[in-house]
Amino acid sequence: MSPKTLYDKIWDAHVAHEADDGTCLLYIDRHLVHEVTSPQAFEGLRMAGRKVRAPEKTIAVPDHNVPTTPDRVNGIENPESRIQVEALDKNARDFGIHYYPVNDVRQGIVHIVGPEQGWTLPGMTVVCGDSHTATHGAFGALAHGIGTSEVEHVLATQTLIQKKSKNMKVEITGKLQPGVTAKDITLAVIGETGTAGGTGYVIEYCGEAIRNLSMEGRMTVCNMAIEGGARAGLIAPDETTFEYVKGRPHAPKGAQWEAAMNWWKTLYTDEGAHFDKVVTIRGEDIAPVVTWGTSPEDVLPITATVPHPEDFEGGKVEAARRSIEYMGLKAGQKLSDVEIDTVFIGSCTNGRIEDLRAAAEILKGKKIKDGMRAMVVPGSGLVRAQAEEEGLADIFKEAGFEWRLAGCSMCLAMNPDQLQPGERCAATSNRNFEGRQGRGGRTHLLSPAMAAAAAITGRLTDVRELM
Numbered sequence: 001m002s003p004k005t006l007y008d009k010i011w012d013a014h015v016a017h018e019a020d021d022g023t024c025l026l027y028i029d030r031h032l033v034h035e036v037t038s039p040q041a042f043e044g045l046r047m048a049g050r051k052v053r054a055p056e057k058t059i060a061v062p063d064h065n066v067p068t069t070p071d072r073v074n075g076i077e078n079p080e081s082r083i084q085v086e087a088l089d090k091n092a093r094d095f096g097i098h099y100y101p102v103n104d105v106r107q108g109i110v111h112i113v114g115p116e117q118g119w120t121l122p123g124m125t126v127v128c129g130d131s132h133t134a135t136h137g138a139f140g141a142l143a144h145g146i147g148t149s150e151v152e153h154v155l156a157t158q159t160l161i162q163k164k165s166k167n168m169k170v171e172i173t174g175k176l177q178p179g180v181t182a183k184d185i186t187l188a189v190i191g192e193t194g195t196a197g198g199t200g201y202v203i204e205y206c207g208e209a210i211r212n213l214s215m216e217g218r219m220t221v222c223n224m225a226i227e228g229g230a231r232a233g234l235i236a237p238d239e240t241t242f243e244y245v246k247g248r249p250h251a252p253k254g255a256q257w258e259a260a261m262n263w264w265k266t267l268y269t270d271e272g273a274h275f276d277k278v279v280t281i282r283g284e285d286i287a288p289v290v291t292w293g294t295s296p297e298d299v300l301p302i303t304a305t306v307p308h309p310e311d312f313e314g315g316k317v318e319a320a321r322r323s324i325e326y327m328g329l330k331a332g333q334k335l336s337d338v339e340i341d342t343v344f345i346g347s348c349t350n351g352r353i354e355d356l357r358a359a360a361e362i363l364k365g366k367k368i369k370d371g372m373r374a375m376v377v378p379g380s381g382l383v384r385a386q387a388e389e390e391g392l393a394d395i396f397k398e399a400g401f402e403w404r405l406a407g408c409s410m411c412l413a414m415n416p417d418q419l420q421p422g423e424r425c426a427a428t429s430n431r432n433f434e435g436r437q438g439r440g441g442r443t444h445l446l447s448p449a450m451a452a453a454a455a456i457t458g459r460l461t462d463v464r465e466l467m
């Protein structure tokens with residue numbers, strides 16, 4: 001048998017049918033659903049008189065539209081948001097799928113809830129009508145976003161029509177420097193490959209620096225595979241993965257656990273397997289980074305200066321000029337001189353317990369800059385509860401942060417947590433497009449520790465100065 005990549009192995013184990021042109025019918029193990037991309041899909045089922053094929057493999061949770069303030073127990077004020085969340089409530093009930101409603105402590109961002117509840121397991125195919133489904137690849141699951149019509153197809157058949165992507169390897173060798181985190185890795189990779197670097201590929205992240213990451217860190221890395229243009233990101237499961245999964249509510253138990261482990265232990269890329277593209281980055285070379293522009297590839301070390309548009313080539317010259325203007329920056333300006341007025345810690349990229357710990361570590365005993373608006377939005381109600389138990393919530397509150405309820409929040413402008421035109425935010429999320437956090441808002445992507453540092457000084461700050 002010829003050597004296979006991890007992606008090849010999971011793919012081969014799920015192909016139910018292959019057509020002559022290579023189009024495959026893939027069996028889907030888990031279908032995650034949120035309120036934004038599912039209403040029409042359920043409506044389609046209703047009109048066709050169909051059921052959900054595998055309700056026991058289908059999990060729904062509202063996240064994008066939910067407010068994160070305590071008054072949400074009284075319902076959602078915005079009519080469009082309310083209608084979407086109410087539709088999900090009804091669809092989950094009518095079709096008998098697993099559901100974590102807004103006032104359930106387990107509610108949160110779908111990509112945080114899935115792994116937390118043990119729905120996401122190694123070797124699975126996982127889909128969701130959401131591009132950041134890539135997050136689940138951290139478990140060695142083939143996980144990707146799908147469109148609304150595909151959501152309907154998976155609901156009805158538990159299969160998806162797919163063509164195989166090419167294999168890409170991103171290796172991060174060696175150790176990380178102090179102050180450098182999984183977020184810096186994933187941003188640095190996109191800085192290197194560009195937002196189209198992964199187009200047509202599934203990326204497997206490997207190397208010592210990846211192996212040394214916790215599951216939280218691995219999820220952060222895979223989360224942004226999509227910003228690097230890839231179909232999905234993957235990390236081979238190992239002891240760290242099994243340790244995380246064991247004992248979770250929906251993880252296999254007893255003999256089923258043993259059987260699962262026998263399969264999970266085969267989930268690695270064979271010696272000599274072929275990758276169509278390879279990128280290698282030395283872990284030691286990665287610095288704490290921030291984005292300066294309106295694309296996730298606009299990444300630079302915090303010690304750098306805002307680039308000059310002429311530094312680029314081709315279409316990127318004009319794009320950089322526009323970015324710099326939109327961002328209200330000056331070419332040549334030191335990034336560490338850029339003043340910010342808002343800090344957002346949360347999202348499916350960095351809303352897990354380890355992220356909150358990293359930010360709290362920097363904030364301990366300190367206060368945020370006068371006039372700063374800073375919020376922490378745990379990725380799930382359970383992350384929030386754990387952070388309260390560990391005393392992190394008190395650190396945030398004493399520092400001057402707002403301590404919110406779980407949801408996508410200020411990651412995107414679909415709920416009340418938004419930037420005003422011209423406001424500048426240090427954000428731990430994954431997208432910095434124009435208007436992403438609110439019309440006219442300006443976003444700098446960075447790690448939770450870097451976000452905490454910025455909250456204290458009021459400007460983009462090298463976290464190493466505060467360590």
Ligand SMILES: CC(C)[C@H](C(=O)O)[C@@H](O)C(=O)O
Pocket residue numbers: 036037064129130131132145412
């Ligand atoms: C709303 C949803 C479809 C969207 C996505 O697919 O990613 C959102 O989660 C995002 O991050 O932009």
Ligand code: SF4
Pocket residue numbers: 063064109111130132347348349407408411412429430
């Ligand atoms: S937290 Fe942000 S990136 Fe993640 S699913 Fe929600 S909106 Fe999308």
